[in-house]
Amino acid sequence: MIEKLLSSQGQDRILLLSGGPKSHLARKSMFAVGMKKRLLITQPNLRPQVKHSPLNGETIISNDNPPIEACIQELIDGKWRLTHLLNSKTLEGVLRSLKFHTTPGCVWAGALSYDLVQWTQPICLQHPPVEGEILAILWLVEEWDESEVHLPELPNPVKMDGEVSSHTDKEHAEVVKDIKKAITAGELYQLNFGRTWEGPLGENPAVIFHRLSVNNPAPFSGFLEVADIGLALASSSPEILLETRNGKVMTAPIKGTRPRGSDYDQETLLRRDLVHDQKERAEHRMLVDLERNDLGIVSKPGSVLQSRFDVEAYANVQHLVSQVTGILDDNKDGIDALQALFPGGSITGCPKTVVCAAIDELEQRPRSFWTGSMGWIDPHTGDSTWNIMIRTLEARRTIKGWHGKVVAGGGITIESNPDSEVAEAIWKAAALRRACGWLNPDTSPMIRGELGTYPLYLEQEKFKTNENFKLKLAFIDNLDSFSQNIIHALKDLGCEVEVFDGRGEIVEFKHDAIVIGPGPGRPEISPLSMHAAQLDTNVLGICLGHQAIGLTRGMELIESPLGPVHGVPSTIIANGEGLLKEGKHVMTRYNSLVLSGSGNLKITSSDETGTLPMEIRDGNTYGIQFHPESIGSSGGIEVIAEFLRRIAHA
DSSP states (O other): OOHHHHTTSSEEEEEEEESSOSSSSOOOEEEEOHEEEEEEOOOOOOOOOOOEEEGGGGOOOOOOOOEEEEEEEEETTTTTEEEEEEEESHHHHHHHHGGGGGOOOEEEEEEOGGGGGGGGGGGSSSOOOOOOOOEEEEEEOOOOOOOOOOOOOOOOOOOOOOOEEOOOOHHHHHHHHHHHHHHHHSSSSSSEEEEEEEEOOSSSSHHHHHHHHSSSSSSSSEEEETTTTTTEEEEEEEOOOEETTTTEEEEEEEEEEEOOOOOOHHHHHHHHHHHHHHHHHHHHHHHHOOOOOOOOTTTTTTOOOOEEEEEEEOOOEEEEEEEEEBBBOTTTOOHHHHHOOOOGGGEEEESSSHHHHHHHHHHSSSTTTSEEEEEETTTOOOOOEEEESSSSEEEEETEEEEEEEEEEEEEEEETOOOOHHHHHHHHHHHHHHTTTSSOOOSSOOOOOOOOEEEEEEOOOOOOSSSSHHHHEEEEESOTTTTTTHHHHHHHHTTEEEEEETTTSOOOOOOOSEEEOOOOSSSSSOOHHHHHHTTTTSSEETHHHHHHHHHHTTTTTEEOOOOEEEEEEEEEEEEEESSSSSSEEEEEEEEEEEEEEEEOSEEEEEEEEESSSSEEEEEEEEESSSSOOOOSTTTHHHHHHHHHHHHHHHO
């Protein structure tokens, strides 16, 4: 298959390679050439955007982007010619229209750039791609070659000078500090920042992909080339974004890394260190909560679960990997799932909408295909598989030859050390930069091993109750990436839920109760939340909602004197006068800001220091600073059930 790839220069071609150690998620390798129909999505012209700083709480929410500009081309007399124009306000709409251009049994395969975020998140980019830039390329594949893949060793790459980076190490470290300031201020929980290296290439990108597949094999690798346009992508990715099959949906987020060891004992120690690292576990827990939320948009209530949690050892590294699964709603398919999940949370951060806007502010350039997705979809059945394009070379052919771009980075949390984050990004980019000839070959022996999967315990508990609360609830959405988890819990408990935009107009609620959802920033940016917090009705405020309740009753909102806590299960001490029973409880927190003072209400729970209010009550209005819906909250859904129980029995 590699031989066929290398011999097909000058043609459009695509190889989806399950290389190296086989993952239980990557089942086969597929190669296609000679396609006669393709879809191109290009960047439309955008009016200048109002300058704003999401890092400082100035995220502008907008669903007013122009329609996606897409076209179908057919290969006629050896040239690609336009045959159909497609228009839609969403990525889902464009992919849905492909059904009318697809023979049953065929699929569309190719790559989606990260910059399609303009139509999957309600934001307008301040640094969009230039008009006409390719945002996606998909070919209609009528037949795949699924032969075995052989990877003979290659000589060292041609050494090339002229590599440049988007940031110096010092500038990179300053960006990390800026992100941490935004986290401390409560604007976001975690953000993935990318740094770029680019330079001339001395070899065809297919040869570089071959070398990368030998030196850094991965189960979701891929290569494609758009020959007439001069675009090639070479990805050695270990991460799947999405798989949909027969009404089921799955994602497998990766967060947390250690190298392989030189022997069994060293590898075991490294794996143990990874499993018990609080920063790595908190990041991973946050990501699982986020992906549960995104799958929940298209899945049946009660069906979305963390079904696996493993350490997966690949050729050179070990990762924390979860598998999150769901059952698609009756009217949803893989196209809806892609719209809901893209781009993957592991390479954006949390909350997703805010961090996608902040990434644009910080990186100040389009990401293009890095952190986009490569894969395939059947528009008739909705079946699909998509990777996340990390460890990816994007190559463009110029009059001087091929020019390449590599991006690497990491997730920045409050625990991040700037110098360590710089070192991690450089380390992640090194294999690709060596394959491109920009760095000298690594002469040190590379530690490699066979794939090993080491199951870990699942934190998520399946809540069981015989109660069915037939209540009509209003849920106020504040742009959090966990809101859908709460909505699913409420629906699974028998409630009818109507969702309102916290930044929208003030409405008159005619519901049995109101749930004010969590979110980034201060409650004042959500006028509807502040309005609901003052009402004399049944109200449950979660995180930001809890803070809104406190503010309306005379408390202050301050930066936590004990520092931000995100994705960490914390001890909560309850006096039994709120929703929690008297005693100690372990609940996951996602907060940088906390209430201060007593105000005109009861403080019914505190953190283990006894200084930070974790639960407040004013009659039939309750506020909780923790997230009961998180996989790390033991008995958290019981807290929600207790609130509903008190309403039902009032």
